Amino acid sequence: MRIFSSNGYFVGKNLRFNAKAVYLKTGKFYSGLLVILLVSAVLIAAVPQRMQAQDGTIADTNIRLYTLQGNMSLQTHAYSTTRVAGFREPLGMLASMNLNYSLLGFRSGMSVRYSTENSQFRQSMNRVSFRAGWRWIDVAAGDVNPTFNRFSLRGLNVRGGEVQLSPGSFSTHFVFGRVNKKVDAFGDADFRTLSYERWLYGTRLRFGSESRSHFGLGVVYAIDRDDELVPSAQSGDNFAFAGRIPVPEENLTISPDFRLMMFGNRVEMRAENTVSVFTRDTRSEALDLSEAGIPDFVSGLYRVRTSTRANFATLINTRFNFNPLTLAVGFERVQPGFRSLGLRNIKDDDQSLSIQPQLMLLSGRLGISSSLRFGRDNLLNQRVSTLYRNDMAVNVQAQLSPELSLAGGYNVLINSARNTGTADDDTLLNYPEQTIISHNFSLQPSYTWVASSSTHSFSVSAMYQALNIDIDRIDRDLNSSFFTTSFSYNLSVFSGFSLNGGVNYAGGSSPGSDFSVTGLTVGLGHAFFDRKVNVNLNGGLSQNTTESDFGDQTLRQSQRQLNGNASAIYRPARQSTIRLTARTVSNTQIQGTGMGFQEFEVRIIIDQRF
Structure with missing residues (x-):
């Protein structure tokens, strides 16, 4: 039986792809793939298994000497279809490696990815941080993700430092660093989003345990550095792009919050509130507040301008737990125009x-x-x-x-x-x-x-x-x-x-339209060799029919689809997995316009965790 024709095409029933073109396209992949796998294997093999997760700490701190965690994955696939345009390449490979490691409190990670498809080679090693704790002192530097309040500081990656002091029932939390870096236009391209370098400073005081009744007060200040952005060369003639050039912003939020536990924890009340003073344009004219009787030191703390607005947001939750009845009541309100530079986004004008x-x-x-x-x-x-x-x-x-x-x-x-x-x-x-x-x-x-x-x-x-x-x-x-x-x-x-x-x-x-869908599925599986090998087979048959009215006529469309899936998973060790999957789809047009198609794909995935 001939598998490949004389011109290099794979021959199957209504399925074919050019194996010669695929070989030429993916041939350059193997050298880079082998280098990545060999270097990764040497690095991992050089670290004994007992050293990859050290449980002991140094003295009275929570600092570990070193830790190493991650995974390596290699997957290949073969794909064929009778469609005019396939969803993926006929042959392809993907190699990836993810590492998370720490040394004396310094934490970082690395991600490497190589694909024979469009993405090609990618690597990421942009997150570096340090965290150490001693008794009631916790210090972090690098990339930190602090959370103060629902409306003031949450979900931001701050590149700077963080200090938490928790002696007894009193806690102090400090954070500072850069939130955004300056982004200028890229040559003549007008699709790049411009931004200023943004810095953030915050502190939060808490009286009481976080899991019990407590009162907290947080202050967050964020400002854009007013360095002139370099616009695109097309911005002078492109009015739409010129309108997207941002202006530097400034924001100050004051956020009181509390939690009360009463009657043996049967009643709980908690609230998060934020008052935000937001300046849309720090280049706008400054206002003189002395005529309003406001002390001068207020202007020294925050300069009020013509584009400055003040708003608030609040969230109140109350929970009653009297067995067998539980009742939770919540209220949330975000004023129109509320902005907080400590959040990536928030929906305002909502209650x-x-x-x-x-x-x-x-x-x-x-x-x-x-x-x-x-x-x-x-x-x-x-x-x-x-x-x-x-x-x-x-x-x-x-x-x-x-x-x-x-x-x-x-x-x-x-x-x-x-x-x-x-x-x-x-x-x-x-x-x-x-x-x-x-x-x-x-x-x-x-x-x-x-x-x-x-x-x-x-x-x-x-x-x-x-x-x-x-x-x-x-x-x-x-x-x-x-x-x-x-x-x-x-x-x-x-x-x-x-x-x-x-x-x-x-x-x-x-x-003007009616539809119906009927389906049947069946599957079976079995585990072998003390459940180290799992084999599963699944199949399904479905048919959908649509009737649409067009004037005096009724258009009827009907399709039938048959699909099958097979998978085998082998775990030679606790942290190793080899997976083989195969799927096939056959779609047939029973009535109406349209074309049927067939798909077949086989995929092998090898994964190693450490």
């Missing part, structure tokens, strides 16, 4: 109220929970439209017997957009009001029993959704509905054999 009761009965065998959420934007009625969000849900879980359980729920989501008084005088701004109501019903019974040498499980799931859409000035029907159900069976034998199967159906209707 929400949540109420979540939960009741546990019959020794926990019956649980009833509910959730009520009410939200809106346009808090100061400055926009022409206000969005209201109301979400109400009820869920019930019951353990009817040791084998039989039942879960069900109902949820209604109401989103409505209403015009404000500012739009009444101008018909051009009087947008049509709209309301979207979604009703969702769900039911999931399941039955599980354990035999002498196996476990059996049956489960059924059903869900129905009705969507009602009402838009002013639109008379046609926009409502739709959706229904889905599934049945599954699982068998697990203690010897390592497993069998599963299931059927599913989904259908829906909307104005």
Whole structure:
């Protein structure tokens, strides 16, 4: 049997690819791949296994002499398809290595990646940090990620230093460093986002234990260094790009927070609040505050300008725990225009109220929970439209017997957009009001029993959704509905054999269109050699049909898809894995326009952790 034709093409049923072109394209990969693997293997082999994770510390500190963790991975694939354009190259390889190591408190990491596809060679070694602790003193330098408050400092990578002092119930937290580096335009390209060098300084005081009742106060100051940015050569003629040149900003946040535990921890109240003074442009004119009776030292701490605005954000949560009833109430409000340079992003002009009761009965065998959420934007009625969000849900879980359980729920989501008084005088701004109501019903019974040498499980799931859409000035029907159900069976034998199967159906209707999807899945697996080798086979058959109305005609589309998956996993050692996977897809157009296709892929992955 001839596998390759005379012109170098792989010959299969409706499947082919040019093996000669692939060999020429990937041939340059092997030299670089071998160098990476050999160097990595030498480095890892040079460190004994007992040295790769040292548990002891130096003296009374938490500093370890050294640690080394990471993984190496090598994967190859062969892919073929009858589609005009494939999703990946016919042959390819990917080698990667990730290292995390520390020496006397200094921590760093390295990531190396080499691919025969578009990414080629990449390496990253940009994070370097030092952390050490002694009794109630903790010091960090390099790349740190401090968290003060939900609205003041959270989720930023600060390249600088961090100090935490925690003697007893009192704690002090200091942080300083660079948040952003200066980014100028790159030659004539106008797609690069420009930014100033931004520095951040912060401190937080806390009285009381973090896990108990406490009071905290945090102050964060961030400012952009006003160094002129180098624009693109095209910015002079490109008005759109010129409008994207940023201006230096400045921000000061003051954030009090507290947590109160009362009545034997049955009542908990916690709040996070932030007052933000934000200057959009530090080049704007400074204001004289002496006429307002504000002391001069205030201007020395923060220069108020014409582009300076003050706003606040607050979050309050209260939880009551009186067994068997639990009640959680939360309120969050972020004022319009609220900005904090200690956050990457935040949604302003938003308010929400949540109420979540939960009741546990019959020794926990019956649980009833509910959730009520009410939200809106346009808090100061400055926009022409206000969005209201109301979400109400009820869920019930019951353990009817040791084998039989039942879960069900109902949820209604109401989103409505209403015009404000500012739009009444101008018909051009009087947008049509709209309301979207979604009703969702769900039911999931399941039955599980354990035999002498196996476990059996049956489960059924059903869900129905009705969507009602009402838009002013639109008379046609926009409502739709959706229904889905599934049945599954699982068998697990203690010897390592497993069998599963299931059927599913989904259908829906909307104005001018109906669809249905039916499917069947089956799978089996077995574990060999004390579960060091696991083999799994899975297959599925599905068919979807769509009917759409076009005038007086009805267009019908129908497709059938057959797919199969096979995998074998071998673990020669605790931290070593060899995985072989194969998948195939055959898609057939039964009715209507369109083309069928076939896909086949084999992948080998070797992974070593250390």
